Amino acid sequence: MIKPELLPGKQRCRIEIGAALLARTGELIREILVGPHCAIISDSNVAPLFGDHVKQRLASSGFQPVLITVPAGETSKTLEQVGAICDQMIGAGLDRQSFVIGLGGGMVGDISGFVAAIYERGIPHVQIPTTLLGMVDSSIGGKTGVNTRDGKNLIGAVHHPSLVIDDVDFLKTLPRRQLNQGFAEIIKHAIIADAEMFTALRRVDLSNLAPLIRRNIEIKSRIVAKDELDQTGERALLNFGHTVGHAVERAGDYREFLHGEAVSLGIVAACAISIKKAGLPKDQRDAIVDLLSAFELPTRLPANFPRAKIFNALPFDKKFERGKVSFVMTPAIGSARLSSDVTMEDIREAIDQL
Ligand SMILES: NC(=O)c1ccc[n+]([C@@H]2O[C@H](COP(=O)([O-])OP(=O)(O)OC[C@H]3O[C@@H](n4cnc5c(N)ncnc54)[C@H](O)[C@@H]3O)[C@@H](O)[C@H]2O)c1
Numbered sequence: 429m430i431k432p433e434l435l436p437g438k439q440r441c442r443i444e445i446g447a448a449l450l451a452r453t454g455e456l457i458r459e460i461l462v463g464p465h466c467a468i469i470s471d472s473n474v475a476p477l478f479g480d481h482v483k484q485r486l487a488s489s490g491f492q493p494v495l496i497t498v499p500a501g502e503t504s505k506t507l508e509q510v511g512a513i514c515d516q517m518i519g520a521g522l523d524r525q526s527f528v529i530g531l532g533g534g535m536v537g538d539i540s541g542f543v544a545a546i547y548e549r550g551i552p553h554v555q556i557p558t559t560l561l562g563m564v565d566s567s568i569g570g571k572t573g574v575n576t577r578d579g580k581n582l583i584g585a586v587h588h589p590s591l592v593i594d595d596v597d598f599l600k601t602l603p604r605r606q607l608n609q610g611f612a613e614i615i616k617h618a619i620i621a622d623a624e625m626f627t628a629l630r631r632v633d634l635s636n637l638a639p640l641i642r643r644n645i646e647i648k649s650r651i652v653a654k655d656e657l658d659q660t661g662e663r664a665l666l667n668f669g670h671t672v673g674h675a676v677e678r679a680g681d682y683r684e685f686l687h688g689e690a691v692s693l694g695i696v697a698a699c700a701i702s703i704k705k706a707g708l709p710k711d712q713r714d715a716i717v718d719l720l721s722a723f724e725l726p727t728r729l730p731a732n733f734p735r736a737k738i739f740n741a742l743p744f745d746k747k748f749e750r751g752k753v754s755f756v757m758t759p760a761i762g763s764a765r766l767s768s769d770v771t772m773e774d775i776r777e778a779i780d781q782l
Pocket residue numbers: 471472473474477500501502505532533534535536538558559561562565566567568569570571572580581598599600601602603606687
């Protein structure tokens with residue numbers, strides 16, 4: 429339960445960003461939540477690293493935490509796991525006053541947020557992201573959910589966290605490839621909204637990421653606030669690079685490319701289309717490709733990768749088939765717009781060039 433005095437008016441989400449925050453988890457949560465029961469949901473990679481520490485900090489602040497671990501990986505983001513987690517929470521005595529903590533990357537954030545949204549018809553959610561992607565992207569905006577047999581994120585709820593704790597120290601154990609995929613979303617934010625950040629990214633200081641994380645949270649929050657429910661097209665700007673990116677991810681059977689890597693390729697394709705249809709200067713496309721490469725993100729497909737598979741994985745629907753598609757383009761670094769002037773042929777051409 430959120431402390432009643434914090435409730436009147438629009439519910440705010442508090443975000444703490446910095447180093448050594450893990451040690452303060454209990455007191456930070458104590459400032460806004462009552463408990464005492466809570467569930468820490470984590471995965472099999474993150475729980476052994478940080479699970480006990482978080483549990484101890486909560487216990488020493490008077491909470492009664494239960495640590496629930498799911499196998500690491502996207503395959504755990506299912507309704508079956510949601511059911512199993514809820515059963516364990518009921519068994520541990522969590523009630524309407526209780527809350528849920530997601531300790532992990534975007535996978536844990538999405539499933540723990542969904543559990544929080546439906547348990548007892550909704551209890552508070554605390555996000556403790558441990559990946560860069562989790563900090564700059566998935567913990568912001570309130571989208572939670574799970575995958576089904578037929579696709580990703582088809583079942584879900586909008587449930588904003590009450591508190592997000594971004595401790596940059598978690599990133600020390602994060603594999604480099606995982607860190608880099610977080611930069612794909614950061615570069616995306618720069619392209620659609622912040623030319624200055626784009627330039628600054630060329631000399632990013634990996635030992636001091638907090639200011640960069642803060643800036644990215646501001647960008648995403650600002651866009652989400654304008655279009656919370658995905659209705660005006662503003663929030664769709666965050667999908668820059670994702671139309672082709674998702675198709676690449678699917679064509680690689682979700683194994684060959686990490687999400688951020690697929691988005692990197694999708695950004696390159698979106699740049700090709702932006703040159704053709706939105707007047708993006710070629711040298712700006714080159715600067716984008718250089719920056720993606722600087723973070724070891726792919727900007728070309730492996731030579732033997734079946735391009736047709738990507739094209740076939742595009743989200744075909746009636747609207748798509750009639751020719752024009754709603755597509756995010758960038759006319760210049762730092763800006764983006766939704767266009768209905770892009771055809772399937774334009775996309776096919778861009779994929780062929782990858
Ligand atoms: N809700 C949203 O708005 C939103 C936005 C973007 C992505 N997502 C979702 O986020 C997920 C992808 O997020 P992700 O890339 O963080 O994936 P993830 O949660 O699967 O984490 C990636 C890998 O890193 C490991 N890991 C996490 N933190 C670690 C650490 N500190 N040290 C060592 N290993 C660590 C995890 O165990 C996992 O193996 C997808 O499910 C995607 O759908 C949601």
